[in-house]
Amino acid sequence: MENTGKELTLKLLIDKKSDKVLFGEANKDVVDFIFSLLALPLGAIAKLLKKDAMVGSIGQVYHSLGMLNETYILSKEKISSLVNPTLASTSNTKSNFLLSQSTHQDTKDRRLYVCYNPNYSSRSCRYVSEDPGVSCPNGHGLINTVAMFVPKSDVSSAVAVGSDGNGYVKGVVTYTVMDDLTVVPMSTISSITLLNKFQIKDLGSLEEKMVNIGFEEGLKLLKASLETKAVLTNVFLKKNRASNYA
Structure with missing residues:
Protein backbone atom coordinates (compact mmCIF):
# COMPACT_ATOMS: atom_id res chain seq x y z
CA MET A 1 0.00 0.00 0.00
CA LEU A 42 -11.83 -6.94 8.44
CA GLY A 43 -10.02 -8.14 5.34
CA ALA A 44 -8.90 -4.60 4.52
CA ILE A 45 -7.78 -3.98 8.11
CA ALA A 46 -5.79 -7.23 8.19
CA LYS A 47 -4.13 -6.35 4.88
CA LEU A 48 -3.18 -2.86 6.10
CA LEU A 49 -1.84 -3.84 9.51
CA LYS A 50 -0.15 -7.13 8.55
CA LYS A 51 -0.33 -10.41 10.50
CA ASP A 52 2.15 -9.62 13.28
CA ALA A 53 0.57 -6.23 14.04
CA MET A 54 -2.97 -7.54 14.50
CA VAL A 55 -4.45 -8.11 17.94
CA GLY A 56 -6.18 -11.46 18.34
CA SER A 57 -6.39 -14.06 15.58
CA ILE A 58 -7.85 -12.25 12.56
CA GLY A 59 -4.35 -11.70 11.20
CA GLN A 60 -3.73 -15.45 11.30
CA VAL A 61 -7.04 -16.10 9.53
CA TYR A 62 -6.11 -13.63 6.79
CA HIS A 63 -2.62 -15.12 6.40
CA SER A 64 -3.77 -18.75 6.32
CA LEU A 65 -6.47 -18.03 3.74
CA GLY A 66 -3.96 -16.34 1.45
CA MET A 67 -1.56 -19.30 1.78
CA LEU A 68 -4.08 -22.01 0.84
CA ASN A 69 -3.12 -24.10 -2.16
CA GLU A 70 -5.45 -24.02 -5.19
CA THR A 71 -6.21 -27.68 -4.52
CA TYR A 72 -8.32 -26.69 -1.53
CA ILE A 73 -10.20 -23.60 -2.70
CA LEU A 74 -13.41 -23.35 -4.70
CA SER A 75 -12.38 -20.30 -6.73
CA LYS A 76 -9.66 -17.66 -6.78
CA GLU A 77 -12.31 -14.97 -7.11
CA LYS A 78 -13.94 -15.87 -3.81
CA ILE A 79 -10.60 -15.91 -1.99
CA SER A 80 -9.64 -12.58 -3.56
CA SER A 81 -12.88 -11.00 -2.36
CA LEU A 82 -11.75 -11.73 1.21
CA VAL A 83 -8.01 -11.01 1.13
CA ASN A 84 -8.40 -8.04 -1.24
CA ASP A 109 -16.97 -1.30 -12.69
CA ARG A 110 -19.64 -3.37 -11.00
CA ARG A 111 -21.82 -5.87 -12.88
CA LEU A 112 -25.17 -7.34 -11.98
CA TYR A 113 -27.15 -9.62 -14.27
CA VAL A 114 -30.93 -9.74 -14.56
CA CYS A 115 -33.33 -12.31 -15.85
CA TYR A 116 -34.58 -11.19 -19.23
CA ASN A 117 -36.10 -13.36 -21.93
CA PRO A 118 -38.18 -11.82 -24.78
CA ASN A 119 -40.39 -14.90 -24.82
CA TYR A 120 -41.49 -14.11 -21.27
CA SER A 121 -41.74 -10.32 -21.62
CA SER A 122 -45.30 -10.36 -20.29
CA ARG A 123 -44.16 -11.91 -17.03
CA SER A 124 -42.26 -9.97 -14.37
CA CYS A 125 -39.09 -11.54 -13.01
CA ARG A 126 -37.06 -9.89 -10.25
CA TYR A 127 -34.19 -12.32 -9.95
CA VAL A 128 -30.64 -10.95 -10.30
CA SER A 129 -27.18 -12.48 -9.99
CA GLU A 130 -23.56 -11.35 -9.72
CA ASP A 131 -22.53 -14.29 -11.91
CA PRO A 132 -23.76 -14.60 -15.51
CA GLY A 133 -25.23 -17.87 -16.73
CA VAL A 134 -27.14 -18.78 -13.54
CA SER A 135 -30.50 -20.46 -14.20
CA CYS A 136 -33.58 -18.43 -13.35
CA PRO A 137 -35.63 -20.06 -10.55
CA ASN A 138 -38.79 -19.17 -12.52
CA GLY A 139 -37.62 -21.27 -15.44
CA HIS A 140 -37.11 -18.34 -17.83
CA GLY A 141 -33.67 -19.50 -18.88
CA LEU A 142 -30.29 -18.05 -17.97
CA ILE A 143 -29.72 -14.84 -16.02
CA ASN A 144 -27.20 -13.19 -18.33
CA THR A 145 -28.44 -9.71 -19.23
CA VAL A 146 -26.22 -6.94 -17.82
CA ALA A 147 -28.11 -4.46 -15.62
CA MET A 148 -27.22 -0.79 -15.91
CA PHE A 149 -26.64 1.30 -12.77
CA VAL A 150 -28.27 4.70 -12.59
CA GLY A 162 -25.19 18.82 2.39
CA SER A 163 -23.08 21.54 0.81
CA ASP A 164 -19.77 20.00 1.89
CA GLY A 165 -19.82 17.31 -0.79
CA ASN A 166 -18.12 14.02 0.07
CA GLY A 167 -17.68 12.64 3.54
Missing part, protein backbone atom coordinates in the same frame (compact mmCIF):
# COMPACT_ATOMS: atom_id res chain seq x y z
CA GLU A 2 1.45 3.31 -1.05
CA ASN A 3 1.21 6.66 0.63
CA THR A 4 -1.22 8.93 -1.19
CA GLY A 5 0.69 12.01 -0.08
CA LYS A 6 -2.40 13.50 1.56
CA GLU A 7 -1.92 14.84 5.09
CA LEU A 8 -4.41 16.15 7.62
CA THR A 9 -3.69 18.40 10.60
CA LEU A 10 -4.96 18.02 14.16
CA LYS A 11 -4.40 20.43 17.05
CA LEU A 12 -3.91 18.65 20.38
CA LEU A 13 -4.33 20.03 23.89
CA ILE A 14 -1.83 18.25 26.14
CA ASP A 15 -1.52 18.06 29.91
CA LYS A 16 2.27 18.13 30.35
CA LYS A 17 2.09 16.89 33.96
CA SER A 18 0.39 13.64 33.01
CA ASP A 19 1.85 13.54 29.49
CA LYS A 20 -1.62 12.89 28.13
CA VAL A 21 -3.76 14.28 25.33
CA LEU A 22 -6.90 15.83 26.78
CA PHE A 23 -8.59 16.38 23.44
CA GLY A 24 -7.96 17.55 19.91
CA GLU A 25 -9.39 20.27 17.69
CA ALA A 26 -10.28 18.90 14.26
CA ASN A 27 -11.85 20.02 11.01
CA LYS A 28 -14.21 18.11 8.74
CA ASP A 29 -11.48 16.16 6.91
CA VAL A 30 -10.06 14.68 10.12
CA VAL A 31 -13.51 13.72 11.41
CA ASP A 32 -14.43 12.18 8.05
CA PHE A 33 -11.27 10.06 8.22
CA ILE A 34 -12.05 8.89 11.77
CA PHE A 35 -15.61 7.92 10.85
CA SER A 36 -14.42 6.21 7.65
CA LEU A 37 -12.59 3.63 9.79
CA LEU A 38 -16.02 2.09 10.44
CA ALA A 39 -16.37 1.33 6.73
CA LEU A 40 -13.27 -0.88 6.60
CA PRO A 41 -13.98 -4.63 6.33
CA PRO A 85 -11.87 -6.76 -0.35
CA THR A 86 -13.45 -3.98 -2.37
CA LEU A 87 -15.51 -1.22 -0.82
CA ALA A 88 -18.81 -0.11 -2.28
CA SER A 89 -18.92 3.49 -3.49
CA THR A 90 -21.70 4.17 -0.97
CA SER A 91 -19.09 3.88 1.81
CA ASN A 92 -17.59 7.29 0.96
CA THR A 93 -14.18 5.69 0.60
CA LYS A 94 -12.61 8.97 -0.59
CA SER A 95 -12.53 9.96 3.09
CA ASN A 96 -10.04 7.20 3.90
CA PHE A 97 -6.63 7.78 2.31
CA LEU A 98 -5.26 4.51 3.73
CA LEU A 99 -6.82 2.70 0.81
CA SER A 100 -5.48 2.71 -2.72
CA GLN A 101 -7.82 3.60 -5.55
CA SER A 102 -7.82 -0.05 -6.63
CA THR A 103 -9.57 -0.93 -3.37
CA HIS A 104 -12.53 1.31 -4.16
CA GLN A 105 -15.37 -0.30 -6.03
CA ASP A 106 -17.20 2.15 -8.25
CA THR A 107 -20.58 1.40 -9.80
CA LYS A 108 -19.14 1.79 -13.30
CA PRO A 151 -26.21 7.12 -10.43
CA LYS A 152 -27.85 9.57 -8.08
CA SER A 153 -28.42 13.00 -9.54
CA ASP A 154 -26.29 15.92 -8.35
CA VAL A 155 -29.39 17.43 -6.71
CA SER A 156 -30.25 14.35 -4.65
CA SER A 157 -26.62 13.92 -3.62
CA ALA A 158 -26.45 17.51 -2.44
CA VAL A 159 -29.57 17.02 -0.36
CA ALA A 160 -28.16 13.83 1.14
CA VAL A 161 -24.74 15.06 2.20
CA TYR A 168 -19.85 12.18 6.60
CA VAL A 169 -20.07 15.50 8.47
CA LYS A 170 -20.51 19.15 7.52
CA GLY A 171 -17.64 21.60 7.71
CA VAL A 172 -19.63 24.38 9.33
CA VAL A 173 -18.08 23.83 12.77
CA THR A 174 -14.84 22.68 14.39
CA TYR A 175 -15.00 19.32 16.17
CA THR A 176 -13.59 18.07 19.46
CA VAL A 177 -11.87 14.68 19.20
CA MET A 178 -11.31 12.99 22.55
CA ASP A 179 -8.38 10.71 23.32
CA ASP A 180 -10.62 7.69 22.68
CA LEU A 181 -11.75 9.21 19.33
CA THR A 182 -15.15 10.30 20.60
CA VAL A 183 -16.22 13.18 18.32
CA VAL A 184 -18.50 16.08 19.30
CA PRO A 185 -19.00 19.63 17.95
CA MET A 186 -16.65 22.07 19.68
CA SER A 187 -17.73 25.13 21.63
CA THR A 188 -16.16 27.42 24.24
CA ILE A 189 -18.49 26.11 26.93
CA SER A 190 -17.78 22.48 26.10
CA SER A 191 -14.02 23.11 26.21
CA ILE A 192 -14.30 24.69 29.68
CA THR A 193 -16.46 21.79 30.81
CA LEU A 194 -13.82 19.33 29.63
CA LEU A 195 -11.07 21.15 31.54
CA ASN A 196 -13.21 20.92 34.69
CA LYS A 197 -13.83 17.25 33.99
CA PHE A 198 -10.09 16.60 33.80
CA GLN A 199 -9.63 18.65 37.00
CA ILE A 200 -7.10 20.99 35.41
CA LYS A 201 -6.13 23.58 38.05
CA ASP A 202 -2.92 24.91 36.54
CA LEU A 203 -3.46 26.24 33.01
CA GLY A 204 0.33 26.58 32.73
CA SER A 205 0.55 22.80 32.53
CA LEU A 206 -1.36 22.82 29.24
CA GLU A 207 0.35 22.84 25.87
CA GLU A 208 -0.96 22.99 22.32
CA LYS A 209 0.65 20.78 19.70
CA MET A 210 -0.12 20.63 15.99
CA VAL A 211 0.35 17.18 14.46
CA ASN A 212 0.08 15.86 10.93
CA ILE A 213 -1.90 12.77 9.99
CA GLY A 214 -0.40 11.10 6.95
CA PHE A 215 -0.38 7.49 5.81
CA GLU A 216 1.82 6.18 8.64
CA GLU A 217 -0.08 8.11 11.33
CA GLY A 218 -3.34 6.87 9.83
CA LEU A 219 -2.17 3.27 10.19
CA LYS A 220 -1.15 3.91 13.79
CA LEU A 221 -4.53 5.48 14.55
CA LEU A 222 -6.31 2.50 13.02
CA LYS A 223 -4.28 0.00 15.03
CA ALA A 224 -4.51 1.98 18.27
CA SER A 225 -8.28 2.35 17.89
CA LEU A 226 -8.54 -1.45 18.08
CA GLU A 227 -6.35 -1.73 21.17
CA THR A 228 -6.76 1.24 23.53
CA LYS A 229 -8.97 4.10 24.64
CA ALA A 230 -5.95 6.43 24.78
CA VAL A 231 -5.53 6.55 21.01
CA LEU A 232 -4.23 10.09 20.51
CA THR A 233 -1.88 9.85 23.50
CA ASN A 234 -0.39 6.56 22.32
CA VAL A 235 0.08 7.65 18.72
CA PHE A 236 1.33 11.22 19.16
CA LEU A 237 2.87 11.43 22.64
CA LYS A 238 4.08 8.20 24.15
CA LYS A 239 7.26 7.42 22.24
CA ASN A 240 7.72 4.15 24.04
CA ARG A 241 4.16 3.19 23.18
CA ALA A 242 4.15 4.69 19.69
CA SER A 243 6.98 2.39 18.67
CA ASN A 244 4.53 -0.46 19.12
CA TYR A 245 2.38 0.94 16.32
CA ALA A 246 5.09 1.05 13.69
